[in-house]
Each structure stands twice: as structure tokens, then as C-alpha cells.
Amino acid sequence: MALPLVLSISIFLIFLSYKLYHRLTAKLPPGPWPWPVIGNLFDITPVRFRCFAEWAHVYGPIFSFYLGSQLNVVVNNAELAKEVLKDNDQNLANRFRTKPLENVSKNGMDLIWADYGPHYVKVRKLCNLELFTPKRLEALSPIREDEVTAMVENIFKDCTKPCNVSKTLMLRNYLGSVAFNNITRLTFGKRFMNSEGKIDEQGEELKAIVSNGLKIGGKPNLGEFVPWLRWVFKDDNEALEAQDRRLEKFTRIIMEEHTIARKKTGETKHHFVDALLTLQKQYDLIDDTVIGLLWDMITAGMDTVAITVEWAMAELVKNPRVQQKVQEELDRVIGSNRIVNESDISKLSYLQYVVKESLRLHPPTPLMLPHMASNNVKVGGYNIPKGSIVHVNVWSLGRDPKIWKDPLQFWPERFIIEDVDMKGHDYRFLPFGAGRRICPGMNLAINLVTSMLAHLLHQFTWSLPPGVKLEDVDMLESPGTVTYMQTSLQVVPNPRLPLHLYTHISQ
Numbered sequence: 001m002a003l004p005l006v007l008s009i010s011i012f013l014i015f016l017s018y019k020l021y022h023r024l025t026a027k028l029p030p031g032p033w034p035w036p037v038i039g040n041l042f043d044i045t046p047v048r049f050r051c052f053a054e055w056a057h058v059y060g061p062i063f064s065f066y067l068g069s070q071l072n073v074v075v076n077n078a079e080l081a082k083e084v085l086k087d088n089d090q091n092l093a094n095r096f097r098t099k100p101l102e103n104v105s106k107n108g109m110d111l112i113w114a115d116y117g118p119h120y121v122k123v124r125k126l127c128n129l130e131l132f133t134p135k136r137l138e139a140l141s142p143i144r145e146d147e148v149t150a151m152v153e154n155i156f157k158d159c160t161k162p163c164n165v166s167k168t169l170m171l172r173n174y175l176g177s178v179a180f181n182n183i184t185r186l187t188f189g190k191r192f193m194n195s196e197g198k199i200d201e202q203g204e205e206l207k208a209i210v211s212n213g214l215k216i217g218g219k220p221n222l223g224e225f226v227p228w229l230r231w232v233f234k235d236d237n238e239a240l241e242a243q244d245r246r247l248e249k250f251t252r253i254i255m256e257e258h259t260i261a262r263k264k265t266g267e268t269k270h271h272f273v274d275a276l277l278t279l280q281k282q283y284d285l286i287d288d289t290v291i292g293l294l295w296d297m298i299t300a301g302m303d304t305v306a307i308t309v310e311w312a313m314a315e316l317v318k319n320p321r322v323q324q325k326v327q328e329e330l331d332r333v334i335g336s337n338r339i340v341n342e343s344d345i346s347k348l349s350y351l352q353y354v355v356k357e358s359l360r361l362h363p364p365t366p367l368m369l370p371h372m373a374s375n376n377v378k379v380g381g382y383n384i385p386k387g388s389i390v391h392v393n394v395w396s397l398g399r400d401p402k403i404w405k406d407p408l409q410f411w412p413e414r415f416i417i418e419d420v421d422m423k424g425h426d427y428r429f430l431p432f433g434a435g436r437r438i439c440p441g442m443n444l445a446i447n448l449v450t451s452m453l454a455h456l457l458h459q460f461t462w463s464l465p466p467g468v469k470l471e472d473v474d475m476l477e478s479p480g481t482v483t484y485m486q487t488s489l490q491v492v493p494n495p496r497l498p499l500h501l502y503t504h505i506s507q
């Protein structure tokens, strides 16, 4: 009876001594003690960036932990973020791919999950020089205006329906439709939703592929982090292959539709599927890369936009002073005889500060996407061995009291005092990341988010449902790589412009 117990304790002590020895001699960042086999897997609380911010108070601004036997490092302040994203940018620009990600990206043949190397450089160049150019973004602006005015019309209809006594709406539904339609039209050149909000069969298939992908990718699998346990946690290869076939079939049908249309009309449209198919030879892209890139845009560009606007609106209903100040600016610049359009945005400086303030407090990807070390490097004086996963906690940076005055207060005026850059040049504020892996969709996202907010605030005044107090709004996040509000925002819109300005302007 006693022997197995003594044996287990001895093994455990040997393991701890080994880890202690390893951490001290390898000069790894400090961190919580890992358990044998699982590491710190069960120490991490579901909302990971909050957990990491707490750990930073215990272990310091750079710490490490283990998922199984996989070393992870988290940095939590601006100086260390600069070391990761500038000084060691190239050596920390790989990605960690789980089996489902390996599958969906065909071993990193897309952009998001590609390791840094010749393939990545080629595809990134294509994104920068062809897909996300100011010219193409401008050419696609009618799609954005179309979707945003459709949203306004739907909100107007729903809040003025006689049967909607409380006038309360769940804003996320409307924001989600704009984000979904905008990204599918931009990527696949198709709107899968009719004017009544009904999604057609092909659109339902797209949604099912996205949610099935999230389901497969979200399944905990210790085998990812403990190579010798892979035989216990067998990958569901059949499910992965089925998902693959489904995704490929769906995308190839759309690619074929566009090829036929181009041959018929001789016209190349601005959306990404046409752009990629016409550039495929010039950039020497295999079909897997074209398919991977199209899906990268769907996964990276859909939720992030809707999430950003929902958080901003939550702050604006909680802060009526700020909401009123935005509306005064809109009334001054636009007036009340027309609706706003994207070309007005440059004149709406206070609204732009509101967008920044919201992204400071609520970055939709609070840990960016994980980077991976392709070489041994030093960060903060500690060794980061090749193969480590490195996270930058941009949520913590945005709330660092050493940097921001009253960091938890929603106060856009801070950007009048100092207009801190959010496009990767200032390491205090990194909602889109920085360095070579910075978000390529940044300008598109800022345009769409600002335009959505401009329309929502120019055309409606927003308040909380009757009986709900400002302090009742739940400002906590749901777990996940992207952070939706834990409780979706319920709000009451009150139209504030002449009635004829609430009709959808179809483009």
C-alpha cells in the first residue's frame, strides 16, 4: 500500500526538482508551477487575458506557463511588447497550429496560420499590394454603405413596430448581419441574406461550416500539447476530413461561378475571389492558398467588427455625456437633412477618439493571435527557447495604470490630450498588433466600425431598457480567442432624424 504512494510522491518530487532546475538554468520567465503531464492547463481560468493579467501581478510583466509540455510566454507591458513585436519580430513570427488548424490551413498554406518564410512573405505581399489597397477599399465602399443603411432601416422598422412595446432590441443581431453580409460580399462577392434577413441555402452552409469549424477547433485535446499522449487523445480524423471536404466543395462552387461570370462578361469584380483568381498565376498560388485566404478573411473579419461596435455602444449607453458629444459633432458636420457617408469620417474627430477609446478598453482579440519562436531569443532578459508560444496581452496594455490616467474610465478626451497611434507604431496601444504580422484588414475594419457607429448615433439616441440601471450593464467578456460581451447588449433606439432618412439605400 505504502510503496505505490512513496513511488508516486518520489516521481512527483523528481519532476518538480527537474522543472525547478530547468527553469533556473534555462533562465526562463517565472510562472506558476506546472503539474506533471498537464502543466498549467487547469490553472488557467476561462477568460484567459484576465487570468494572465492577474498572473502578471504575481509573477511580473513577463511570465511563462505550460500547456502539457508546451512552453508559453506572456508579455504584459509596452516595453516587452516592443521587444516581441519589433526587436525580435522576425524570430517570433511563426504560428502554433493545432491539428484542426493544420488541417484547415493545409499545413499553413494560407496567411493566418502560415509560418514566417517565403510563402508567408509572398501571400502577405499579395494582401498588401492587391487586396487591401486604398483603391480596392474605396471601390468596395458601396457594399459597406449598402449594408449599414440596411441595418438602420431594420432597426428603425423593429423599434417602431406597434407590437414592440418596450422598444428594446438586441443590438448584436443587427451588427452581426452587417458584419456577415459585408464579409461574404467582400470575400465571395455574394450576399446570402435576402432583404427580410433570411439566409439562403448556400449561406446556411457557410454558417454551418464556420460553426462546425469552431466546434472542432474548440474541443480540448491534451494530445496537442503532450506528444506522447497523442495515442490516447486520438484526433477525430473523420470529422476533420468531412469538414475539409465540405469547405472545399463550398468554395470551389463559388470559384467556378465567378470564373464562368468573368468569361461571360469579361469583367473582373473588386471582391477578393475575383481578385485572387485573376492574380493566381502571377503570384504562383496553389488552389489551397486561394481557398485558405478566402476563409482567413471570413474568420478574421466577421466577428471582430461586430464585437467592436457592440462594446462601443455599451460604453456609449453607459456614458450619455459621451454619446451626446458624438451626436453634437455629427449634427454640426452632417446636419439633419442627410445621412452620414464614409467620406465624412475624416471630419468626425471626436467619433474617431470614441472608436480608439473603445478598442483600448475592449480589444476584440485581447491576446492577438499566438506567435511562435522560430529561434532562441531573449525577451526582458529571459530566454525564450525556439518553439515557445508567445502571447502579447494587449488587453492589459490598454489598462496599464502606469500608462493611462484613470485607465478604467471611458474617456475619449484622453486622445485629444495625446493622440496615441493604434496602427502598430505605439506599443502602449495595439488592438491590431504590430510588426510583420499586424492585421492586414486594419483600415477596412476601422472604416466599417466608424461608419456603423456614425450611422447608429446620428440616426438614433440610445438608452437602456426601462428599469435597467447603468451599473446593471454586464461589462464582462465571454471566453474565447475573440471576446464578445458575456451578456449581449439590450438597448432602446429613439429615431432622431426626419423619417425619409431611414430607408435602405441599395447599391
Ligand code: HEM
Residues within 6 Å of the ligand: 111, 112, 113, 124, 296, 297, 300, 301, 302, 304, 305, 308, 363, 364, 365, 368, 369, 370, 371, 431, 432, 433, 434, 436, 437, 438, 439, 440, 441, 442, 444, 445, 446, 449
Ligand atoms: C476591429 C476589427 C479587427 C481587429 C481588432 C483585428 C485585430 C487583429 C489582430 C490583433 C491580429 C493578429 C496580429 C498578430 O498576430 O500579431 C489580426 C490578424 C489578422 N487579421 Fe485582423 N482584426 C480586425 C479585423 C479584420 C478584418 C476586417 C480582416 C479582413 C477582412 C482581418 C484580417 C486579418 C488577417 C488575415 C490576419 C492574419 C495576419 C497574419 O497572420 O499575418 N482582420 N487581426
